[in-house]
Amino acid sequence: MIVLENVSKSFGSHRVLRGLDLEALDGETTTVIGGSGTGKSVTLKLMVGLLKPDQGRVLVDGQDVAVLGERALSLVQRKFGFLFQGAALFDSLTVAENILFGVRYLKPEALMEGNKIVDRCLAQVGLKSDVARLKPAELSGGMKKRVGLARAIAHEPAYIMYDEPTTGLDPMMSDVINELIVQIRETLKVTSIVVTHDMKSAYQISNRIVMIHEGRRVAQGTPAEVQATDNPMLRQFITGSSHGPIQTQVLKD
Amino acid sequence: MRPVKVLFRIFTERWLSLAETVGRVVVLLRKTVYWSVRAPLDRSVVFAQMGEIGVKSFPVTSLTALFTGMVLALQTGFSFRRVFNEPLYVGTVVGLSLLKELGPVLTAVVVAGRVGASIAAEIGTMKVTEQVDALYTLGTNPIRYLVVPRFLACLAMVPLLTVYADAVGILGGYLVAHGRLAVPSSVYWDEINAIQVREALHGLIKSVAYALIIVTTACHKGLQTEGGAEGVGRSTTDAVVVSMVLILVSDYFLSAVLVSFGIG
Numbered sequence: 001m002i003v004l005e006n007v008s009k010s011f012g013s014h015r016v017l018r019g020l021d022l023e024a025l026d027g028e029t030t031t032v033i034g035g036s037g038t039g040k041s042v043t044l045k046l047m048v049g050l051l052k053p054d055q056g057r058v059l060v061d062g063q064d065v066a067v068l069g070e071r072a073l074s075l076v077q078r079k080f081g082f083l084f085q086g087a088a089l090f091d092s093l094t095v096a097e098n099i100l101f102g103v104r105y106l107k108p109e110a111l112m113e114g115n116k117i118v119d120r121c122l123a124q125v126g127l128k129s130d131v132a133r134l135k136p137a138e139l140s141g142g143m144k145k146r147v148g149l150a151r152a153i154a155h156e157p158a159y160i161m162y163d164e165p166t167t168g169l170d171p172m173m174s175d176v177i178n179e180l181i182v183q184i185r186e187t188l189k190v191t192s193i194v195v196t197h198d199m200k201s202a203y204q205i206s207n208r209i210v211m212i213h214e215g216r217r218v219a220q221g222t223p224a225e226v227q228a229t230d231n232p233m234l235r236q237f238i239t240g241s242s243h244g245p246i247q248t249q250v251l252k253d
Numbered sequence: 254m255r256p257v258k259v260l261f262r263i264f265t266e267r268w269l270s271l272a273e274t275v276g277r278v279v280v281l282l283r284k285t286v287y288w289s290v291r292a293p294l295d296r297s298v299v300f301a302q303m304g305e306i307g308v309k310s311f312p313v314t315s316l317t318a319l320f321t322g323m324v325l326a327l328q329t330g331f332s333f334r335r336v337f338n339e340p341l342y343v344g345t346v347v348g349l350s351l352l353k354e355l356g357p358v359l360t361a362v363v364v365a366g367r368v369g370a371s372i373a374a375e376i377g378t379m380k381v382t383e384q385v386d387a388l389y390t391l392g393t394n395p396i397r398y399l400v401v402p403r404f405l406a407c408l409a410m411v412p413l414l415t416v417y418a419d420a421v422g423i424l425g426g427y428l429v430a431h432g433r434l435a436v437p438s439s440v441y442w443d444e445i446n447a448i449q450v451r452e453a454l455h456g457l458i459k460s461v462a463y464a465l466i467i468v469t470t471a472c473h474k475g476l477q478t479e480g481g482a483e484g485v486g487r488s489t490t491d492a493v494v495v496s497m498v499l500i501l502v503s504d505y506f507l508s509a510v511l512v513s514f515g516i517g
Contacts, residue, residue, distance in 0.1 A: 050386050074392065082390040088383040102391035151391070 001026050002047050002159065002193065007056035008215070009042055016042050018215035019056070024159075028207035029185055029192040033199070033237065035246065038212045040195040041085070044161045047193065048080050049073045060159075078106050081152030081190075085164040087144040089136040095122075095147050096132035102155040121150035124187070125180055142173035146180070153184060160184065162194040166201045178204045199238050203227065211237060213246060278473050281396070285404050285469075288397040298402040306368045306403070307410030311417070313367065317359055318351075318418035322425030325350055330434035340434040344444025347426035352448060353517055356419040357456045358504055361463035364411055365496035369471040372403055373492035376475025377485040385476065400472045411464035412457055419456065455517025459507050463500050470496045 002024040009017040016039040024030040024047075032040050045051045046058050049065040057064045060076055068076060081102075089098050096118045103110050103117060110117060119129050125146040136144060145165060152160055162181060166174035178201050185192050185205075196202055202209055203223045211219040211226075211234050219226070219234040229235055236244030325347050330340035376399055379385050388395045423445060430436040474492040478484045511517050 045386070048390055050389055070394075074394075077390055078392055080390055082387065084383045084387060086382055088387040090379075090384055090387075101393070105392040155392075 001059075001061065002191070003057075003059040004043070004046070005057045005059070007043075007046060007053045007058060009039070009046065009051065009053050016215055017046075017053070020212065020215060021217055022210055024191055024193050025208070026191050027185075027189055029181065029194060029205050031194040031196060031202045031206040031209045032212060033197055033202055033209060034212035035197065035237070039215050040197075040212060041163050043212070044082075044163055044193060044195055047159075048082060048161060049077055078155070079158045081155070081157035081160045083145065083148045083152050083160065083162045083165055085167060087136075087148035089139075089144060089147060089151070091136055093135075094132065095134050095136070095139070095150075098136070098147060099132075099151050099154050102151065106155040117154055121154045122147075124153065124184065125150045126176065142169050142176070145169065145173075145177055149177075149180060149184070153188060153190075156188070157190065159191045159193065162192065162196075164196055164198075165194065166196065166198045174198065174201060175204075177201075181205045199240075213237075277477070278469055281400070281473050281476070282465075282469055284396045285400050285472075288394065288401050289405060292397050292401065294405075295402065299405050302402045302406035303410050305371075306364070306406045307414060310364055310367055310410070310414055313363055314360055314414050314418050315421050317363055318356065318421040319425040321355055321359060322347055322351060322422030322427075323429045325355070325422070326426035326429040327433065330430060330436070334434075340430070340436055342444065343426065343430040343434060343436050344441040345447070347430070348423055348445045348448045349452060351419050351422040351426075352453045352456045353508075354456070354504070356422060357415045357460040357463060358500060360415045360418045360460065361411065361467065361500045362497055364407075364414065364464075365467045365500065366493055368407070369467045369492045369496045370489045372468065372471035373475045373478075374485055374489045376400075376472060377478035377488040380476060380478045381481055381484055395476070400468075400476075403472060404468050407464045407468035408461065411467070412460045415456060415460035419453075451515070452517050455508075455511050458511060458516065459504065462503065462507055466499045466503065467496050470499065 004020055004022040007017055007020045008015070016037075020039070020043065022030075022032070022043065032043055034040050042051060046053055047060065047065075049058075049068065052066050058066050060079065063076060065073060065076055090101065093101065096114075099118050099121050100111065100114050103114070118132050122129055122131060127143065127146055127150070131139075131143070131147070136147070139147060165177050165181065169177065181192060181194065182205055184190065192205075194202075194205060203226075206223050209221060209223060209226045210217055213233055219229065219231045221229065226234060226238060229238070232245050236246050326343050329346040330343050333339065333341045333343070376385070379399070385395045385399075388398055427438070427441050430441050431438055471492040474488040474495070478488040480487075508517075
């Protein structure tokens with residue numbers, strides 16, 4: 001289980017998170033929604049220990065990652081698979097090498113079965129084995145996301161983090177990715193934390209949805225509860241309205 | 254009073270920023286040395302970087318060193334002929350200048366321009382596209398994976414390139430001294446042979462220091478990159494400019510220290 005307690009994070013004079021509380025329960029998909037710049041991606045990076053909070057605790061299975069040394073943090077980071085917004089595939093490596101990258105360092109004993117792992121991971125994300133020899137530059141946006149997901153699950157992590165998994169994809173490919181997220185949760189029994197502002201995706205994949213605004217949690221609930229909410233902020237966000245308690249900046253000529 | 258306060262604030266901020274940068278570079282260097290010693294060496298990656306950093310720098314180093322040696326011989330020969338009526342000491346001047354100063358400095362400047370920019374741009378691009386973050390999540394320390402192979406390759410190849418540049422420069426000097434100034438071959442090569450080992454060592458030690466400057470600056474700038482393509486461009490430029498300035502400034506201090514220890 002991942003728990004964030006009263007977490008604050010600033011970059012220079014810009015305060016991104018202001019006492020955020022959040023829980024991601026085991027085996028569930030927790031989706032974090034909110035407008036741009038509200039600290040959703042920062043929240044994910046805090047959970048993985050890529051960033052350290054200025055205040056508060058980030059507990060992963062009871063361990064506070066904010067106070068861990070480099071080696072201990074590395075051991076915690078092994079529990080995570082991370083699908084980055086732009087997939088973050090290594091350009092100089094082939095798809096197979098990308099998928100096996102984490103296995104090479106996290107489960108070197110499994111490298112003997114490298115080809116099997118590559119084929120299995122590619123199959124799990126709906127790609128054929130012949131993609132394995134391609135370089136990331138030869139892949140489409142949707143394929144890159146799928147390979148990124150294959151890389152994230154290759155070392156069999158306990159947690160998978162998804163940073164805007166459907167951003168930049170067409171609606172059909174978004175649906176494919178959403179189905180993959182659900183399927184991977186069901187088959188691998190992983191805990192997933194998804195950051196998105198795509199509400200269709202959030203309803204489809206989540207067990208619980210948490211909304212962040214101005215660095216704080218302002219609402220949470222199941223997809224059904226969120227759809228029926230009378231919380232004005234959440235309602236404004238899910239309906240995509242520019243009128244409401246959330247101030248939207250519109251530049252006019 | 255207000256302008257004084259503002260100036261004081263700016264001055265303080267600049268010094269704090271400089272101190273912070275120096276601190277970061279020292280930490281990077283410490284971690285790089287730690288991983289270089291501790292982690293098992295991925296020889297194929299290091300050899301690939303040696304090819305990228307060293308082998309691909311040979312053509313431009315050859316050209317730079319050859320013409321530097323040639324122009325050095327030409328200027329020395331004509332100047333000495335004007336004073337002494339003969340092109341005296343051309344071999345000595347060319348040899349000592351190249352071995353102690355021009356060989357290491359020019360090689361370092363060439364490598365800083367070609368390799369420093371490339372390292373900063375590559376690591377910087379990986380930083381802004383979250384590939385560096387991806388390394389952490391895949392159980393790999395970016396310093397171990399990205400910095401160490403470049404660090405070791407640079408430390409091996411820059412001194413090697415310097416020795417090569419010295420040889421090519423001396424050969425270029427010989428072509429002009431013998432072909433244009435009519436200095437007898439035996440005179441030129443006797444003067445070169447008279448140069449002592451410690452004088453050649455002077456330049457070699459400096460080349461190791463320059464390698465350290467180039468690779469540390471480039472990797473640091475790359476890992477600190479922020480802000481997309483514009484940030485990558487800024488890091489690349491900074492890496493080259495800072496490396497070159499540090500090479501030229503440290504040249505004086507290194508020379509002074511080495512001479513005081515009787516090396517050169």
